[in-house]
Amino acid sequence: xxxxxxxxxxxxxxxxNTAFQVTLLPVGSCLQMxxxxxxxxxxxxxxIEHTIELxxxxxxxxxxSAAYKIQENLPVYMIAPSSQNxxxxxxxxxxxxxxxLLDFTATYIFLTGSFTTNLIGNMAxxxxxxxxxxxxxxxxxxxxxxxxxxxxxINPTLFLFCNFGFKSKYSSxxxxxxxxxxxxxxxxxxxxxxxxxxxxxxxxxxHKSEPAITSKYGVVQFGQSSDPDTRMVxxxxxxxxxxxxxxxxxSESNQQDLERIIK
Numbered sequence: 001x002x003x004x005x006x007x008x009x010x011x012x013x014x015x016x017n018t019a020f021q022v023t024l025l026p027v028g029s030c031l032q033m034x035x036x037x038x039x040x041x042x043x044x045x046x047x048i049e050h051t052i053e054l055x056x057x058x059x060x061x062x063x064x065s066a067a068y069k070i071q072e073n074l075p076v077y078m079i080a081p082s083s084q085n086x087x088x089x090x091x092x093x094x095x096x097x098x099x100x101l102l103d104f105t106a107t108y109i110f111l112t113g114s115f116t117t118n119l120i121g122n123m124a125x126x127x128x129x130x131x132x133x134x135x136x137x138x139x140x141x142x143x144x145x146x147x148x149x150x151x152x153x154i155n156p157t158l159f160l161f162c163n164f165g166f167k168s169k170y171s172s173x174x175x176x177x178x179x180x181x182x183x184x185x186x187x188x189x190x191x192x193x194x195x196x197x198x199x200x201x202x203x204x205x206x207h208k209s210e211p212a213i214t215s216k217y218g219v220v221q222f223g224q225s226s227d228p229d230t231r232m233v234x235x236x237x238x239x240x241x242x243x244x245x246x247x248x249x250x251s252e253s254n255q256q257d258l259e260r261i262i263k
Contacts, residue, residue: 079217143170
C-alpha cells in the first residue's frame, strides 16, 4: 500500500501551530485538523514548514517513507557576536530564513518462532545556509539514527527483551553534537497464572545516552558536556488483585510510537 501526505504548519520556540494535514490513500482521502499552541521566546519568528511525504508498505513487514520539508524561519542556537558589542560572543537562538530537509525512514518487523524484532532506520539530510563572519556557510551533514526493539520468548511465562538506540555525530549550524548510544535490557516473569509480573531490567547500560555539544566561532570554541548518570538496575513487581483484564487492543499507533523514538 502506498500513501502520500501533504502538510503545512507553523512552529518554533515562539509557538507551534499545525494548521492541517492531508493524507491521500489508495481508497480515498483523509483530512485532519488540529493545533497546539505553546508560548516561548517572543524574540523569535514562528517557523512555517511545508512537508510532502511518500510512503509504502512492502509485504506487510517493511515500511519505507521519504519526506521533503521546506522550513521558513527555522529556530536554531548558534554562536554569534552580540548586537550591542561585537567583541562579545553569545550562544543564542536565531531564525534561519530559508532551509530544507530530506528525510528517509525504513521500519522492518521480523518474527520467527520465539524471536521478534523491530528495526527502525532514519537518515536526515539538512540543507541550511547561515551567516558566519560576513559570509554564507552551508550545513548539510546527514544525521543517521537506528533503533531496535527485540524480544525472545523462552516459554509462555518467561521472556527476555533488549532495546538499543543509536544517533550519529552531526552538526547544527556551528554546533557539533557527539554520537549517542542507549541500551536497555531485562527479563519478565509471569507468575501465579498471570496475576503477577516480575521484571528485572537495566537502563542506559552503556552510559552514553547524553551528547556533548561543541560550538565554534573563529578561534573561539565553546563546549558543554551533560553527563547525568541515568544508568539503573531495577526490579518491578505488578500484582493483579481483582482479576483485571487489559481491554486495550494493539493498533497501528504502536508503530508510530516506535518511530518517534528516533525523531
